[in-house]
Amino acid sequence: METFQKIGLQIPKILLPNEKIDLQKWAVIACDQFTAQPEYWQMVKEIVADAPSTYELILPEVFLGTPEEEERIQKIQITMREYLQNGIFKPFEGLIYIQRKINGLYRRGLVVCLDLEHYEFDPTAKTLIRASENTILDRIPPRIRIRKMAPLETPHILVLFDDPLNTVFNLLDDQLNTLNKIYDFELMLGSGHLKGYQIDNKKLQQDVAKALENLAEQEIFSSKYNLQPGSNKPLLFAVGDGNHSLATAKAFWEEIKPFVSSDHPARFALVELENVHDPAIIFEPIHRLLFSLNTDILQAMETFWGDHFSCDEINTSQELIALVNAVQRSKQQFGMIAPDGYKLITIDHPEKNVPVGTLQNFLDVFMANKGAKIIDYIHGEDTLLKIAQADGNVGFFVPVMEKSDLFKTIVLDGVLPQKAFSMGTAKTKRFYLECRQIQPAL
Secondary structure (H helix, E strand, O other): OOEEHHHOEEOOEEEEEOOOOOHHHHOEEOOOOOOOOHHHHHHHHHHHOOOOOHHHHOOOHHHOOOOHHHHHHHHHHHHHHHHHHOOOEEEEEOEEEEEEEEOOEEEEEEEEEEEHHHEEOOOOOOOOEEOOEOOOHHHHHHHHHHHHHOOEEOOOOEEEEOOOOOHHHHHHHHOHHHOEEEEEEEOHHHOOEEEEEEEOOHHHHHHHHHHHHHHOOHHHHHHHOOOOOOOOOOOOEEEEEOHHHHHHHHHHHHHHHHHOOOOOHHHEEEEEEEEOOOOOOOEEOOEEEEEEEOOOHHHHHHHHHHHHEEEEEEOOHHHHHHHHOOOOOOEEEEEEEEOOEEEEEEEEOOOOOOHHHHHHHHHHHHHHOOOEEEEEEEOOHHHHHHHHOOOOOEEEEOOOOOHHHHHHHHHHHOOEOOOOOEEOOHHHOOEEOOEEEOOOOO
8 A cells, every 4th residue: 555654645445335235324424423412313223224334333422421332332343343254345445535515515525544653632743644623631542442442443534634726626626537436325314415436546646645745845834824934844634523533543553553563554544634725614613601600700801811801892692793703813802691791802912823712721721710610612602692691601702713724723823722613513524434444353
């Protein structure tokens, strides 16, 4: 298998289900979705029934901490071996170019292997492949327990690259009529349509690698983010979704590395690459909600930010949201919703590159000092507005992060705080489909 070491990319040997398998039942959504909606996963179970499916190869997080968790982990390992032994898969070596249609837009992706030697999830990492947000270490052990004994991996990891001129996918679109279509089907439960094209042509593989390599050239990288030449090591890939899954793959590789060869399959992880500038990739804001305040939060903010802090009363939620979403330059703004009304918080000359990072810095200190009992993260503004106005609560409405800010923020500030943004809604997340063998099926 060819490896392009300069960019940490390997041409994978992929396992796809054979022609007899119903792909609509085979492919299921990322395990970390619909965690508060067990009814979704019950519908998945009913759709799959007894058919071969990636549902049997994953642990939906809705089952974490339940009596079913251990039983499912054991069943996963058994099922993986059965699928390998029973001829469920057909192998091929190559890349897969993906087109996912949802909400009237096509999202493009490329299935590759990434070299975990080029990846770190430490917040201060300067590696070619980096996390985009803080990794919660407590979320890795349950995943490690599965991966340790699993002969297969199947990815829901989406890794972004910053290609404003779309040089990589334009190259593939130009060659689309020469590629072999290997799947074309409707995803379950309203999650759109998926097509995949095999890229086994060595010349095209090399052209793709070269286009990605160009994005990581030091001069181009420094110019793109207005950096002093050579002041920062190039960042080529940033994890968009599946941060903890890639961190698990890295932790497992570091654990076994002293005992295996340097080209062991577990050194690499199967992922889907996407261009952050793809019009179908939509960043959604994730708001903050505090329960059971026991400290004057306005006073705490003024103490934390000093002269950089200001607060204005706003009459309506609509006006507040419009002001927060307005473009700012030397200052950042976010909304505060409380039982006594709406306030616009302004921070002059902030230390962080995006408002959610500036706010989270304060909230981390505030919660460490037990300023409130609980912090939660809310996707919908309607839910935020409703709950934040209950006695003892306060909510913070944050603006959506511009996609073009993601890579520059990671370069300048390090990883973003937990729940800094969401790549679309639950139904748009990646589906498990492709597999890859990472250990012998004993």
